[in-house]
Amino acid sequence: MSSKTLDIFLNENIADLKERGLYNEIDPVEGPNGPKITINGKTLINLSSNNYLGLATDERLKQVAKAAIDSHGVGAGAVRTINGTLDLHLKLEEKIAQFKGTQAAISFQSGFNCNMAAISAVMDKNDAILSDALNHASIIDGCRLSKAKIIRFEHSDMNDLRKKAKEAVESGLYKKIMVITDGVFSMDGDIAKLPEIVDIAEEFDLLTYVDDAHGSGVLGKGAGTVKHFGLQDKVDFQMGTLSKAIGVIGGYVAGKQNLIDWLKVRSRPFLFSTAVSPADAAASTKAIEILMESTELNEKLWENGNYLKAGLKELGFNIGNSETPITPCIVGEEKAAQEFSKRLIDAGVYAKSIVFPTVPRGTGRVRNMPSAAHTKEMLDEALAIYEKVGKAMNLI
Ligand code: PMP
Secondary structure, eight states, X not given: OOHHHHHHHHHHHHHHHHHTTOOOOOOOBOSOOSSEEEETTEEEEEOOOSOTTSGGGOHHHHHHHHHHHHHHOSOOOSBIIIIIOOHHHHHHHXXXXXXXXXXXXXXXXXXXXXXXXXXXXXXXXXOEEEEETTOOHHHHHHHHHHTOEEEEEOTTOHHHHHHXXXXXXXXXXXXXXXXXXXXBOXXXXXXXXXXHHHHHHHHHTXXXXXXXXXXXXXXXXXXXXXXXXXXXXXXXXXXXXXXXXTOSOOEEEEEOHHHHHHHHHHOHHHXXXXXXXXXXXXXXXXXXXXXXXXXXXXXXXXXXXXXXHHXXXXXXXXXXXXXXXXXXXXXXXXXXXXXXXXXXXXXXXXXXXXXXXXXXXXXXXEEEOOOTTOOHHHHHHHHHHHXXXXXHTTOO
């Protein structure tokens, strides 16, 4: 492709996205990503971060990260299988396994590449994957990479899952069949129907994979969606991220020892991409220790989440089917969602719009992610701004 052709391709497509209200502008945050953030010199109440427990700016994590830099330096130096496996990585993996109640765990550089890695290390072209229609992009990409047949079932529709599992088994076409789901769906805040999924998996001998990026630190008193339902022995892959409630960076799979052993020899990002830094590994370990020692942050998160949710509902916003602190205000049209977010930001609340392709067309929304670090005063101020902007736009 000549550079002129590339220019035409890029310019036309970017203009088209802007025209349709699908082009997201990126705002750099000047300073820590806490309950308040500064953008373009303006300090705003932050309702857009995944830092559910406030740990991204926690002093205890900062201290261990600094100590790890002093003791180990700033980089891991190599991929895990050469000499990039530091004692800090092993300590982290041991902690994750304890946290999740499994025999072992493996960590990755991000939740995204963890899904790419783990799914494709186990599933191949002779297999099939039953995937919830609203699963995260990294699950979808991991499934595609595996070359397994992808069979989507309607979002949280257990009749559809059962029907498609039965058809897949009876077809006799596949060696292994996996069912894969988010634990908590990040755009709506609803929880996967894990007890039913696990029953169906038992009936049809399916492998089970739960991406708990948004459930860890949130459900099960912090231990996640699988623990919330008491299903630790029934889920093969407990996948999670260290970038959200844990506050740092990285991803992991917790499961049986033989699964983790296999992932250590077959996951391509583990074999071919440098491990997370000493500071990241040490800070993540500390965060998990904090969560295992006390449920205080988790309780605060729920208190704040319930408060904001009740306030937005009372104002008359459509908050969908949220069962967790994640609270969307669903507007519908993409441009309206973007305008709503822009006005909220102008008025002092950083709540970002989420539009297609992240959510289905026509379900544009502003999504709120309250955290344990917010104060009641901040939430009250945010609700007052929501009321003002919502009324001005005739949304309530
Ligand atoms: N899975 C889900 C459900 C997610 O929401 C995300 C983050 N958006 C990821 C995986 C990827 O995690 P990370 O940001 O750590 O790469």
